[in-house]
Amino acid sequence: MAQMMYRDAVLSTIAEEMARDPSVVVLGEDVVGGMGTAGGPEAIGGIWSTSTGLFGQFGANRVIDTPISESAIIGAASGLALSGKRPVAELMFADFIGVCLDQIWNQMGKFRYMFGGKSKCPAVIRMAYGAGYNAAAQHSQSVHQILTGMPGLKVVMPSTPADVKGLLRTAIRDDDPVIFLEHKALYGMSGEVPDDPDFMIPFGHARLTRAGQDVTIVSSGLLLGFCEAVADKLAAEGIGCDVIDLRTTSPLDEEAILDSVEVTGRLVVVDEAPPRCGLAADLCALVSNKAFASLKAPPEAVTPPHTPIPFARELESAYLPSVDKIEAGVRKVLGWR
Amino acid sequence: MQLSRDALLRAYRRMKVIREFEERLHVEIMTGEIAGFTHLYCGQEAVAVGVCEHLDAADKIISTHRGHGHCLAKGCDVTAMMKEIWGSREGLGKGKGGSMHIADIEVGMLGANGIVGAGAPIAVGAALSAKIDGPGPDGLRVSIAFSGDGACNQGTTFEAMNFAVVTQAPCIFVFENNHYSEHTGVDYAVGTAGDIASRAEAFGMKAWRADGTDFFAVHDTMREVLAHVRAGNGPAAVEFDTERFFGHFEGDPQRYRGPGELDRIRAERDCLKKFRASVTAAGLLGDADLDAVDSESLDAIEAAVTAARAAARPTAEDVLTDVYISY
Numbered sequence: 006m007a008q009m010m011y012r013d014a015v016l017s018t019i020a021e022e023m024a025r026d027p028s029v030v031v032l033g034e035d036v037v038g039g040m041g042t043a044g045g046p047e048a049i050g051g052i053w054s055t056s057t058g059l060f061g062q063f064g065a066n067r068v069i070d071t072p073i074s075e076s077a078i079i080g081a082a083s084g085l086a087l088s089g090k091r092p093v094a095e096l097m098f099a100d101f102i103g104v105c106l107d108q109i110w111n112q113m114g115k116f117r118y119m120f121g122g123k124s125k126c127p128a129v130i131r132m133a134y135g136a137g138y139n140a141a142a143q144h145s146q147s148v149h150q151i152l153t154g155m156p157g158l159k160v161v162m163p164s165t166p167a168d169v170k171g172l173l174r175t176a177i178r179d180d181d182p183v184i185f186l187e188h189k190a191l192y193g194m195s196g197e198v199p200d201d202p203d204f205m206i207p208f209g210h211a212r213l214t215r216a217g218q219d220v221t222i223v224s225s226g227l228l229l230g231f232c233e234a235v236a237d238k239l240a241a242e243g244i245g246c247d248v249i250d251l252r253t254t255s256p257l258d259e260e261a262i263l264d265s266v267e268v269t270g271r272l273v274v275v276d277e278a279p280p281r282c283g284l285a286a287d288l289c290a291l292v293s294n295k296a297f298a299s300l301k302a303p304p305e306a307v308t309p310p311h312t313p314i315p316f317a318r319e320l321e322s323a324y325l326p327s328v329d330k331i332e333a334g335v336r337k338v339l340g341w342r
Numbered sequence: 343m344q345l346s347r348d349a350l351l352r353a354y355r356r357m358k359v360i361r362e363f364e365e366r367l368h369v370e371i372m373t374g375e376i377a378g379f380t381h382l383y384c385g386q387e388a389v390a391v392g393v394c395e396h397l398d399a400a401d402k403i404i405s406t407h408r409g410h411g412h413c414l415a416k417g418c419d420v421t422a423m424m425k426e427i428w429g430s431r432e433g434l435g436k437g438k439g440g441s442m443h444i445a446d447i448e449v450g451m452l453g454a455n456g457i458v459g460a461g462a463p464i465a466v467g468a469a470l471s472a473k474i475d476g477p478g479p480d481g482l483r484v485s486i487a488f489s490g491d492g493a494c495n496q497g498t499t500f501e502a503m504n505f506a507v508v509t510q511a512p513c514i515f516v517f518e519n520n521h522y523s524e525h526t527g528v529d530y531a532v533g534t535a536g537d538i539a540s541r542a543e544a545f546g547m548k549a550w551r552a553d554g555t556d557f558f559a560v561h562d563t564m565r566e567v568l569a570h571v572r573a574g575n576g577p578a579a580v581e582f583d584t585e586r587f588f589g590h591f592e593g594d595p596q597r598y599r600g601p602g603e604l605d606r607i608r609a610e611r612d613c614l615k616k617f618r619a620s621v622t623a624a625g626l627l628g629d630a631d632l633d634a635v636d637s638e639s640l641d642a643i644e645a646a647v648t649a650a651r652a653a654a655r656p657t658a659e660d661v662l663t664d665v666y667i668s669y
Binding site: 030032066067069071072074076077078079080081082083084085086087088089090092107108111112116117118119120121122123124125156157159179180181209256 | 435
């Protein structure tokens with residue numbers, strides 16, 4: 006086991022996979038950083054420090070610094086993947102899917118189906134998402150609910166450095182298009198990471214991070230840690246919480262959620278995306294439909310309100326789910342009737 | 343460069359098969375037997391064939407919603423395509439894609455595309471793949487983005503052209519100017535006075551222009567373009583002036599056409615007639631040779647339609663397969 010930050014788990018996994026497989030290539034805005042400047046290549050090395058040194062190690066053919074042209078980046082990733090490469094494309098901010106959604110949704114996600122199962126598109130699109138930096142409405146969003154609703158894509162949301170390592174390796178070696186969502190506020194998180202160069206975590210297998218009998222809390226990404234804090238606090242009162250980290254929203258580990266709710270009878274879904282037509286609503290519906298007889302309380306969703314993400318510190322704090330709001334949600338389902 | 347008799351016959355056969363494929367679909371669609379939207383390539387055959395006769399399976403192309411001609415020119419199987427358009431599970435896409443989404447990765451055909459302008463960025467990616475692989479004995483493999491005069495107005499096309507120049511990708515942007523983007527004239531919709539190639543030049547690549555109704559003009563131009571790109575000089579563009587004999591889609595009433603326009607372009611701008619006139623006048627092929635190809639082509643289309651009608655239909659279970667490779 007090595008101690009490693011979330012961002013370093015991203016970088017080291019890409020570097021290891023590039024060294025292992027010459028078909029793995031990286032592309033994105035400023036993934037080299039400094040091209041065409043007095044400072045020269047790698048003057049920056051990527052704004053998230055998730056591609057630092059790759060250019061020097063693997064060269065310009067395999068580490069492609071792109072213009073600010075998101076449709077071209079994602080389209081090129083598809084073209085690379087359809088012609089035998091394994092591109093790992095970086096969309097600097099997840100919010101930028103707005104300018105390249107056609108290439109993600111209508112193109113990459115549909116090729117295999119439209120072409121009758123006779124093509125493969127092993128592309129990974131990494132993107133930094135999430136609020137907490139007062140970056141306002143166009144640089145803070147959680148977009149997994151949009152992308153999870155698109156058949157043909159796999160959607161991954163790691164919440165620890167170890168999960169980054171295991172899930173990103175799986176993503177790069179997977180033959181389908183994968184959206185890999187990295188929470189900005191987790192890049193500096195440190196944790197133990199297995200040393201095994203083939204350590205992989207299969208998609209569609211949730212992780213039980215706290216075990217209890219009274220309530221099931223489902224989350225992923227940054228908010229998972231908030232849920233664990235709530236579970237730990239309630240444990241001191243003798244209240245037991247199952248905390249489930251989804252890891253991937255597509256495929257979804259329905260069984261892990263249903264099995265837990267069948268024991269606890271209570272569900273709280275905690276999600277950073279807006280409430281309408283989102284992941285929280287989807288999971289509440291899933292449990293209502295498939296575990297109705299087990300339920301002791303209506304499923305509860307803890308999400309931001311249906312507004313754009315505000316800028317000011319006070320406003321962003323009021324917008325985001327917090328430990329207190331999650332605790333209130335859990336107490337609500339525990340106290341129902 | 344003079345083409346051999348075999349090469350001439352092969353090119354003519356490919357153009358004629360495309361023509362008869364589309365003419366037959368025009369008739370069959372009227373019966374209601376074929377579902378969905380269909381966009382026919384009739385009139386533009388010399389472009390697809392004049393370009394693709396220079397390529398082999400290791401070179402890639404990306405096509406458009408008007409893609410049947412590109413698919414056939416690149417080597418997709420006539421019968422498997424017809425079955426796909428009929429929606430059969432024996433079709434190239436098992437009946438899941440239809441007319442606008444025909445692809446055959448094995449022959450380097452990376453897909454027709456229902457979204458105007460979506461293909462160019464994908465073509466750049468395939469070109470980057472070729473650049474990474476490096477040159478073979480004949481130079482670099484290339485990737486070709488077929489686009490129309492409609493797609494030349496999409497931001498994706500601009501992004502792709504700039505990206506290709508920046509990365510020096512061996513990508514060729516082939517613009518087929520058939521004078522209509524859907525139901526709107528190129529003089530209205532393309533701001534550079536209908537001149538598309540100048541846009542590519544503005545992005546920093548060399549561009550060519552040629553008569554897209556003259557197979558030999560297309561073929562000769564592409565020889566130069568390919569020599570330039572295969573040698574590692576980065577991307578290039580070509581604008582071919584061509585004609586669309588049918589509407590934007592089948593069922594289009596075409597009220598935008600001028601009086602006698604369709605008769606005139608069929609009489610004066612038909613690439614097959616021009617090919618025949620050219621090769622017979624030069625004594626390269628005789629009318630009997632070409633008549634034999636005409637007859638064979640009609641037979642091939644008849645056989646494909648018969649096979650498509652008889653082919654197995656997909657089942658409800660087929661809806662659920664082929665979304666992912668691993669679930």
